[in-house]
Amino acid sequence: MEKFDLIVIGSGPAGEKAAAKAAYFRKKVALIEKENRYGGAGVNTGTLPSKTLKETALYISGKYDKGLFGIDKQFNSQATLQHFMYRKNLVVEWQGKEVKDNLLLHGVKVFHGSASFADKNRITIEGEDACEICGDFILIATGSYPFHPDNIPFDSKKVHDSDSILEISNLPESLCVVGAGVIGCEYATIFATMGTKVYLINHSKEILPFIDREIADSLVEQMRSARIELLFENSVDRIEAPQGDDRLRIHLKSGSMLETEMFLYAAGRSAATKNLRCENAGVKLGSREVIEVDAQYRSSVPHIFAVGDVIGFPALASTSMDQGRVAVSHMFGLKDLPAIAPELPYGIYTVPEVSMIGMTEEEAKKKNIDYCTGTARYSDMPRGKIMGIKDGFLKLVFERESKIILGVHIIGPLASEIIHYGMNIVQDKTDLSGILTDVFNYPTLHDLYKYACYDGLGNLAGYKIKK
Numbered sequence: 001m002e003k004f005d006l007i008v009i010g011s012g013p014a015g016e017k018a019a020a021k022a023a024y025f026r027k028k029v030a031l032i033e034k035e036n037r038y039g040g041a042g043v044n045t046g047t048l049p050s051k052t053l054k055e056t057a058l059y060i061s062g063k064y065d066k067g068l069f070g071i072d073k074q075f076n077s078q079a080t081l082q083h084f085m086y087r088k089n090l091v092v093e094w095q096g097k098e099v100k101d102n103l104l105l106h107g108v109k110v111f112h113g114s115a116s117f118a119d120k121n122r123i124t125i126e127g128e129d130a131c132e133i134c135g136d137f138i139l140i141a142t143g144s145y146p147f148h149p150d151n152i153p154f155d156s157k158k159v160h161d162s163d164s165i166l167e168i169s170n171l172p173e174s175l176c177v178v179g180a181g182v183i184g185c186e187y188a189t190i191f192a193t194m195g196t197k198v199y200l201i202n203h204s205k206e207i208l209p210f211i212d213r214e215i216a217d218s219l220v221e222q223m224r225s226a227r228i229e230l231l232f233e234n235s236v237d238r239i240e241a242p243q244g245d246d247r248l249r250i251h252l253k254s255g256s257m258l259e260t261e262m263f264l265y266a267a268g269r270s271a272a273t274k275n276l277r278c279e280n281a282g283v284k285l286g287s288r289e290v291i292e293v294d295a296q297y298r299s300s301v302p303h304i305f306a307v308g309d310v311i312g313f314p315a316l317a318s319t320s321m322d323q324g325r326v327a328v329s330h331m332f333g334l335k336d337l338p339a340i341a342p343e344l345p346y347g348i349y350t351v352p353e354v355s356m357i358g359m360t361e362e363e364a365k366k367k368n369i370d371y372c373t374g375t376a377r378y379s380d381m382p383r384g385k386i387m388g389i390k391d392g393f394l395k396l397v398f399e400r401e402s403k404i405i406l407g408v409h410i411i412g413p414l415a416s417e418i419i420h421y422g423m424n425i426v427q428d429k430t431d432l433s434g435i436l437t438d439v440f441n442y443p444t445l446h447d448l449y450k451y452a453c454y455d456g457l458g459n460l461a462g463y464k465i466k467k
Helices: 013-024 040-044 047-061 081-105 184-192 213-225 318-330 361-366 382-388 415-427 432-436 447-461
Strands: 002-009 029-033 109-112 114-116 122-126 131-140 142-148 174-178 197-201 229-231 237-240 248-252 258-262 264-265 268-271 304-306 345-349 355-359 371-379 393-399 405-411
Touching: 002 174, 013 040, 013 081, 013 131, 013 318, 013 447, 040 047, 040 081, 040 131, 047 081, 047 174, 047 184, 081 109, 081 229, 174 184, 174 258, 184 213, 184 345, 197 258, 213 229, 213 355, 213 361, 213 393, 213 405, 248 264, 304 318, 345 415, 355 415, 361 371, 361 405, 371 447, 393 447, 405 415, 415 447, 432 447
Parallel strands: 002 029, 002 131, 029 109, 131 304, 174 197, 174 264, 197 229
Antiparallel strands: 114 122, 122 131, 142 268, 237 248, 248 258, 345 355, 355 405, 371 393, 393 405
16 A cells, blocks of 8 residues: 555545645655546536636627727627637646646646545545545645535526536527526626626525625626626526426516526535544544544544635635645745735626625624724726726725724726735734825726725815816
8 A cells, every 4th residue: 555644535625735735845745637638627517627618708799899999899709608618628628738748747646536545644536546545634626516406407408506607509599597696797797798698596685794884785786787687585496498498487576486497506615524434433523524624624533624615614726835835844844935815805707806804894883882884996097097997996904093994995897906915914904194205107906095094084084176
């Protein structure tokens, strides 16, 4: 039986970075991947594919540049599903190869097959590279899979989850999306941008409950202007697919019915642990099969760690990568990366993008913080005018007395890029003057930060410019 310093299960963002780091420090590393492709959901069914489809939808639709330069783009032929999927397929192929090459470059030994615990140190591999290996440390990075409620008849043709929607055979004229979380909102706006009539169903009366309500309200407004019909405080009772009928009949708990060509259920994911036989190693699981870990990503068994979606929130590719690196640091006493940053940026790749870090206005109220806000709009910035951006804004939440910035919230093009300056000012507890003394290239969208500060100072003084 071959013995390793570390066995990693899963080649997604968390597993790849952990394996590469351990191998860089001259540890003998094995990585087990059950699929014939590399990169997990981050590369194949989640992060990169959906974001690529968003950019494709914006390009094909011309949403942000129609009439901007006095002439519209002309295509030689009408956009088809193949055009829609072209760039997504290229990016998935490229990045999957990058992951594979990175593992091989670092000398990680890759096994293809399904992994399960024989005991707390031994892993059984079934499939292409069937064998048994053992490790001093084991890292579980198996990710998650879409939750399938019993009343939804998934067939991957008309009734989809967030994995199968990437393999559709036609662009639907109409689509019903269930779930107004990140995945549901992203796909709703992507398909609406492509001209699909979209219905978005959510069990509560709010979308994206963790973001600032002013930002969420603006996104709802822009969804409605894109002809997305929002059905709040509702859920699906059953779905009928009549024989010989191209349309689905979606019966709602409210008693109403929708008829759409396609359906997407995007309301939750579960940790991919059920085939690991964690009980054989004594690894404790929580709700939705997540692995319970401590601050160093140790499971209930000290030498078995878990990172990424398999441990639940925040389940982001960005955090998963660094969780893997932190776990390796603690396994081998490297002392180079004790923890990830306490404040994490969130990027939601809707149309338009939403991004945030730190405290929302609602959280400041709940904590009885004496706060104030400042706002700047894209359309008022010279760079925004050049780009023809009509909607979107940046909002600062700051403490009234100290003027220290507690949160940054953005809705608009490139929000997920612009947020990173905000990440630094929140983590460094920068005040308004700290931003106003910085000099930015001109014209850039970073001017949003300065003018949000000026607006905040005006709000403090009770002074408001009327337009």
